[in-house]
Amino acid sequence: MKTLYDKIWDSHIVVPETDAPAILYIDLHLIHEVTTPQAFTGLRRRGLKVRRPDKTVATMDHSIPTTSRSLIGFDEIAANQVRTLAQNCKDFGIALYDLESPKQGIVHVIGPELGVTQPGKTIVCGDSHTSTHGAFGALAHGIGTSEVEMVLATQCLLQRKSKNSRVDFDGRLQPGVTAKDMILALIGKIGTGGGTGSVFEFMGSAVRGLDMEARMTICNMSIEGGARAGLVAPDDTTFQYLSGREFSPKAKSWDEAVARWKKLPSDDGAHYDHSITIDVNALEPMITYGTNPGMAIPLTGRVPQPQNDADAAALKYMALEPGQALLGHPVDVVFIGSCTNSRLSDLRNAAHLMKGRKVNSSVRMLVVPGSYEVKRQAEAEGLDKIFKEAGAEWREAGCSMCIAMNGDAVPAGKVAVSTSNRNFEGRQGRGARTLLASPLTAAASAVEGRVADPRRLGGLS
Amino acid sequence: MKFSSRVVVVPQENIDTDQIIPARFLKVTDKVGIGSHLFEDRPEFQVEKGSQVLVAGNNFACGSSREHAVWALADFGFKAVVSTSFADIFRQNALKNGFLPIVVDPKTHALLKPGTLVTVDLAAQTLSIEGGPTVTFPIDSFAKTCILENLDELGYVLKHEAVISAFEKSA
Numbered sequence: 001m002k003t004l005y006d007k008i009w010d011s012h013i014v015v016p017e018t019d020a021p022a023i024l025y026i027d028l029h030l031i032h033e034v035t036t037p038q039a040f041t042g043l044r045r046r047g048l049k050v051r052r053p054d055k056t057v058a059t060m061d062h063s064i065p066t067t068s069r070s071l072i073g074f075d076e077i078a079a080n081q082v083r084t085l086a087q088n089c090k091d092f093g094i095a096l097y098d099l100e101s102p103k104q105g106i107v108h109v110i111g112p113e114l115g116v117t118q119p120g121k122t123i124v125c126g127d128s129h130t131s132t133h134g135a136f137g138a139l140a141h142g143i144g145t146s147e148v149e150m151v152l153a154t155q156c157l158l159q160r161k162s163k164n165s166r167v168d169f170d171g172r173l174q175p176g177v178t179a180k181d182m183i184l185a186l187i188g189k190i191g192t193g194g195g196t197g198s199v200f201e202f203m204g205s206a207v208r209g210l211d212m213e214a215r216m217t218i219c220n221m222s223i224e225g226g227a228r229a230g231l232v233a234p235d236d237t238t239f240q241y242l243s244g245r246e247f248s249p250k251a252k253s254w255d256e257a258v259a260r261w262k263k264l265p266s267d268d269g270a271h272y273d274h275s276i277t278i279d280v281n282a283l284e285p286m287i288t289y290g291t292n293p294g295m296a297i298p299l300t301g302r303v304p305q306p307q308n309d310a311d312a313a314a315l316k317y318m319a320l321e322p323g324q325a326l327l328g329h330p331v332d333v334v335f336i337g338s339c340t341n342s343r344l345s346d347l348r349n350a351a352h353l354m355k356g357r358k359v360n361s362s363v364r365m366l367v368v369p370g371s372y373e374v375k376r377q378a379e380a381e382g383l384d385k386i387f388k389e390a391g392a393e394w395r396e397a398g399c400s401m402c403i404a405m406n407g408d409a410v411p412a413g414k415v416a417v418s419t420s421n422r423n424f425e426g427r428q429g430r431g432a433r434t435l436l437a438s439p440l441t442a443a444a445s446a447v448e449g450r451v452a453d454p455r456r457l458g459g460l461s
Numbered sequence: 462m463k464f465s466s467r468v469v470v471v472p473q474e475n476i477d478t479d480q481i482i483p484a485r486f487l488k489v490t491d492k493v494g495i496g497s498h499l500f501e502d503r504p505e506f507q508v509e510k511g512s513q514v515l516v517a518g519n520n521f522a523c524g525s526s527r528e529h530a531v532w533a534l535a536d537f538g539f540k541a542v543v544s545t546s547f548a549d550i551f552r553q554n555a556l557k558n559g560f561l562p563i564v565v566d567p568k569t570h571a572l573l574k575p576g577t578l579v580t581v582d583l584a585a586q587t588l589s590i591e592g593g594p595t596v597t598f599p600i601d602s603f604a605k606t607c608i609l610e611n612l613d614e615l616g617y618v619l620k621h622e623a624v625i626s627a628f629e630k631s632a
Contacts, residue, residue: 015621016627020603023621025628033529046615064487079486128550143525144554146614154618156625162603164565192475193520196549197492226523228549257503290477292523310473310518403484424479424524426502435536 001267003164004233005199005454008139008264014156021158022225027121028055028138028374029151031094033085034405035126036432037150040088040306049090052155058089059424061106063405064369066395069099075346078406088208092152094101104115105371105397108132108339112216115245119234124151129339129421135215136242139199142223163200163273164458165227170453171281171309176455178349178418179214180438182206184286185220185278195227198274201266202232206280207326212241213343219341219446221421224293233265238341285454287326288423289434290314295423299329299441299453317425318433319413325351326435326451332414334365336396338402340368341419342438344377351383351441354390360449366408368400392446404429417445462559462583464540466513473606474622476516478525478551482533495529496536505521511631513540514559514581520560522551525540543578543588545570563588565600567588584609592601 001364002010015023043050050056063078065071065255070077082099089096097104103114108412111117113330117133124130126148133140143157149326151157169182187194200222208217213375215232224231232238239258242248249257284298291314297304305322306312315322320329335349359365367387369375375397378384384394401408402420404427410416419442423434437445440454447457454460480629486498500506508515515534521544522530531554534542542560552574555562565588573579578591583605589595607614 014625020617021601023618023625023627025632034487038492039530042615048619064538075488081488081490093573126526126528128524130526142550144528144550144557146525146554146557150615150618152620153615154625155629156621158614159617160604169597191520192477192523193546193548196520196546219484223550224550226520292477294475308474374515405484405488422477422479422524424477426481427481430483430502442631461501 001270003266003270003272003280004137004201004264005139005164006270008120008122009161011120012185013438016136017160021070021160023156024159025123026055026124026151026155028057028116028121028123030111030125031056031058032062033060034106034128034444035085035145036148037081039145039152040092041446042149043152043389047171047458048153049216050094050152053093056094056152057111058085059104059107059110060085060093062399062403064398065406066398066400066408069396071099075407102372102376105253106339106342106399108220109343109374111137112212113245113261113371115242115248117243117358118248119238128223131230132216132339133219134210134219134222134229134231136238137231137261139229141228160378161167162228164197164271165195165200165274166272166424167202168204168275169202169278169302170204170277171206171279173198173206173280173283175460176440177283177285178440179210179217181283181286182278182280184288184293184296184436185283187221187288187293189278190225190276191294192224193226195222195225195254198227200225200230204228208234208235211345212237214344215448216324218341221293221460224421234261249404270379284390285438285441287441289318289320289326291317291423291425293421293423293436296436297326327453329451330415331363331417331445331450333410333416334363334442335401335418335420336369336417336439336442337366337368337400338420339370339399340421341394342374343436344374346419346439347374347378347383351386352437353443353454355386357390359391359446359449362449363446365422365446366395366401367392369397369431401428403427410434417442417451463581464513465578465580467576467578468514468516468573469508469512470516470573471508475519475520475524478510478527478530481522481530482527487527487529492532492536494536496538498529499533499537500552503519503626504562510538513538514579515542516540516570517544519546521547522542524547526550528554531555535560542572543570556608560607561600565596565598569594569596
């Protein structure tokens with residue numbers, strides 16, 4: 001009896017684990033501009049080629065402007081990194097979705113969109129949020145640049161098997177409560193190191209009821225709980241999402257693929273090393289108050305007493321007091337975007353709350369679609385108009401203010417409600433104070449100019 | 462690989478990769494001089510040059526997959542970090558650079574004060590504390606061999622070319 005993780009692991013073993021780690025075959029290698037230049041330098045130094053350019057997909061997302069799709073007048077160091085990726089892709093024959101491509105976007109948004117992310121695959125990328133792709137029942141995790149070089153050269157990775165951890169989300173979500181709140185609740189419970197050494201498998205009735213974009217949000221933040229990968233077993237929701245996408249199997253091979261994918265879910269009675277259950281019936285919207293994603297509380301809660309020096313330092317950095325309510329806390333910036341929450345459903349959720357309302361005059365709001373395709377669809381639905389009429393900035397696709405590498409930054413000392421994944425000190429700009437929350441909570445806070453409960457604005461079902 | 466050094470201590474838990482090397486320094490295309498930005502936004506850590514062993518709180522280097530975190534520590538002059546646990550991706554990245562993520566129990570960790578002299582012996586997998594105990598630490602056996610014998614992991618996998626090709630044909 002095997003888990004989903006066991007099955008994918010076993011079917012990708014080129015050389016089994018002995019004293020040396022296993023040699024694991026990689027089906028899809030996603031690359032971007034930040035973590036690859038030194039890997040290509042390594043390949044050139046050794047005189048090696050990219051073994052499977054056909055299994056390698058490149059895009060640019062971190063170091064790019066979101067004010068326009070041109071590098072003219074942009075930060076020269078960042079522009080050089082972007083051009084270096086373009087040159088490397090050209091030299092090594094890798095498909096690149098660059099700034100001129102209508103398929104460009106955040107790497108973890110375009111993989112699923114293109115249909116290259118598929119159940120049962122092994123997927124790696126030099127980016128810790130590669131765990132996102134686990135939503136399709138693919139074994140997907142972040143790797144370092146040395147490993148990027150290894151996968152480029154060999155299409156394999158040296159890897160030891162992780163432990164199986166089972167996370168059950170049971171029950172029914174209340175209106176105004178989303179996948180983002182589910183994953184923040186988990187990390188709040190186990191801490192940022194709680195999943196170290198493990199692969200999470202998310203299951204339970206609440207997970208089954210989520211659409212693919214919501215499942216991606218949950219898997220995306222597996223790494224924030226310390227697990228390199230998070231998985232959801234594929235089901236009809238998965239197959240419907242993938243059907244007809246550019247790189248999804250077609251016709252007879254589609255039927256064969258679905259038959260194969262249906263065998264992936266964990267066997268009844270399969271062994272898990274750890275398990276945790278979270279009842280979502282009583283779950284409230286969640287928000288973080290500190291400087292790591294484990295410092296999360298219900299939106300209506302109060303900042304807890306610090307347990308150690310690090311907690312105290314975090315509160316000092318955030319300029320928050322123990323016992324303080326977060327609801328009503330003044331907000332300067334609202335960011336809707338990132339590989340966690342920049343897909344069409346996220347933008348729809350936020351727009352639904354923003355419609356006919358204005359961004360508070362004290363707030364700067366940025367809405368950054370996860371891909372050019374998300375942007376196109378959002379514009380076709382008129383979501384851009386809702387945001388612009390409310391007074392928000394509507395941007396081009398990219399990582400933007402999640403990592404603040406491109407000039408989109410929260411000023412020092414300012415408070416941001418952000419739909420991204422990390423509230424580390426300085427993550428959104430030096431001295432920036434980040435509160436992580438769902439797109440609904442972020443939109444409500446933009447309107448109120450203070451941390452606000454989306455359930456109180458009305459209109460949620 | 463055996464070296465002795467006085468330790469530098471940053472006791473805080475959950476020091477993430479953004480603290481080790483902020484994202485604005487990831488726009489480079491090489492590794493040159495990256496150590497000059499180590500802990501750039503955390504001057505209160507008071508990490509100064511001259512030591513080879515950093516001691517840090519639990520769950521060190523959680524967060525991003527950026528290998529720049531290891532490059533920055535190594536370029537600054539460190540050869541090892543001692544903690545009670547490490548994030549998975551950092552541990553992997555560290556070993557691939559011959560940089561040692563040394564896990565000790567909390568009791569041993571508490572003995573390591575700023576300036577404590579330690580000796581790290583990779584072959585014996587020991588950390589000796591001056592005036593204190595010598596403890597063993599776990600390390601991936603394959604990574605240990607690669608570091609001690611200066612073997613190249615990529616070279617190792619490349620030697621399996623025939624098996625990889627056979628796997629691709631059968632898939």
